[in-house]
Amino acid sequence: MPRLTLLATGGTIATRAGAAGRVVGATGAELLARARDVWGFDGEVDVVDVAGLVSSALTVPKALGLARAVREALAGSDGVVVTHGTDTMEETAFLLALALGPSAPVTLTGAQRPFDDAAPDGPRNLAAALAWVAAPAAAGTGVTITFADAVLPAIGVRKARTLGLEAFAAPTRGPIGHVDETGVRRHARPEIPEALLAADVTDLPRVAVVPQYLGADATDVEAAVRAGARGLVVAGFGAGNTTPPVTEALVDLLGRGLPVMVTSRTGSGAVAGLYAGGGADLAAAGAVMAGDLSHWQARLLLAAVLGTPDAAGEGWDARARRWLADAGATPRG
Ligand SMILES: NC(=O)C[C@H](N)C(=O)O
Incomplete structure (x- = not known):
């Protein structure tokens, strides 16, 4: 037993x-x-x-x-x-x-x-x-x-x-x-990626979730950055879209090195950079699409990537993408 x-x-x-x-x-x-x-x-x-x-x-x-x-x-x-x-x-x-x-x-x-x-x-x-x-x-x-x-x-x-x-x-x-x-x-055996967090990690950096809603402007994005967020998860529309002012603000932040991940407020399914002026612009600027992770799980993944040493010097985005693919959240590249 x-x-x-x-x-x-x-x-x-x-x-x-x-x-x-x-x-x-x-x-x-x-x-x-x-x-x-x-x-x-x-x-x-x-x-x-x-x-x-x-x-x-x-x-x-x-x-x-x-x-x-x-x-x-x-x-x-x-x-x-x-x-x-x-x-x-x-x-x-x-x-x-x-x-x-x-x-x-x-x-x-x-x-x-x-x-x-x-x-x-x-x-x-x-x-x-x-x-x-x-x-x-x-x-x-x-x-x-x-x-x-x-x-x-x-x-x-x-x-x-x-x-x-x-x-x-x-x-x-x-x-x-x-x-x-x-x-x-x-019925199934889940995909299980290697551990990302070592036993001695006692806290994680601040990562904010910013919501998307009809007519959202950049206020929430700017407030999160002012509060010291080291990264952002945008709870996007549909398959991962954002309003024009939020797209513009996030593309600008990505260009200045701030990590951004994209999730969907629908609650189910994958996200992708499909639409010009929205998700496609974010993907082109280097945002990471978080597969089927909720905003809350994507927030923890980004915080874990930012809060642990990048031993191989891959960069936050490559590390997050590899973990997501290993977890079956996104296709293997
Ligand atoms: N059903 C529950 O457990 C809800 C409770 N508020 C908790 O999360 O502790």
């Missing part, structure tokens, strides 16, 4: 009702006890309470601290489950993928309903997560999210519902497996 570690960080799965709203109030051991009841999982699990936060209160340094805890746990176990709030789970999962690269199975899970709900989803989600990392089928799948019976790759995953139980989707990639009372099924 594989030896597993459960790292509990908080989130709705561990919350109870409080006078001022929900508060984290259940330990990892309590979560595990409930999960064992679902399908009778009796494997050995080391439990560590790493934090007790709703995930909107997490920060990049805290998430990097969690990555160190996961590394340590992997040294003594065959698989790791992280319980985590759903609001930022897609970012922590992605950061773990950046930090761990190809690793033993690590899956994040949580709940949409609190620990003290009359019909909670947390116990089943955690039971499925434990079954996933314990299964031989999970070998080679790296970091995933296990939620509502589905296993989704960390890269390209998004929170897709506010309160519905199927909280997550990887719209461009789909689930790589399912776990339910019949057992574990794997």
Whole structure:
């Protein structure tokens, strides 16, 4: 029987009702006890309470601290489950993928309903997560999210519902497996790039996300640069377009050496430099198209590229492009 570690960080799965709203109030051991009841999982699990936060209160340094805890746990176990709030789970999962690269199975899970709900989803989600990392089928799948019976790759995953139980989707990639009372099924093995973040990285440089909306001018771009952003992600229209004034401002910044990545506010599909005066101008000026990454995951990728040494002297854009291709986010060149 594989030896597993459960790292509990908080989130709705561990919350109870409080006078001022929900508060984290259940330990990892309590979560595990409930999960064992679902399908009778009796494997050995080391439990560590790493934090007790709703995930909107997490920060990049805290998430990097969690990555160190996961590394340590992997040294003594065959698989790791992280319980985590759903609001930022897609970012922590992605950061773990950046930090761990190809690793033993690590899956994040949580709940949409609190620990003290009359019909909670947390116990089943955690039971499925434990079954996933314990299964031989999970070998080679790296970091995933296990939620509502589905296993989704960390890269390209998004929170897709506010309160519905199927909280997550990887719209461009789909689930790589399912776990339910019949057992574990794997349908695909995700592309897993090499780790980008070394264990001693404790924070990342500021990268801003600037939105696109009808008639957007360059105000948000200029404000982000004034605030000290070392790079920008533009949450573009459609397949990666921007308004004429934003295109002009970004082309100018790219020309002055500021890294820019392009994502789509549609929430699904690849981006490309197709339209003159928009995405085509950005691509020609050296912006990197971020494949199916959300703005939030692209922000972390750019911050990781800018915050780690460029040992081979490739440049931020070549490093980001190589990582995106290795992750199956963009075609291999
Ligand atoms: N369902 C949840 O876990 C949401 C919660 N606010 C969190 O992210 O911690």
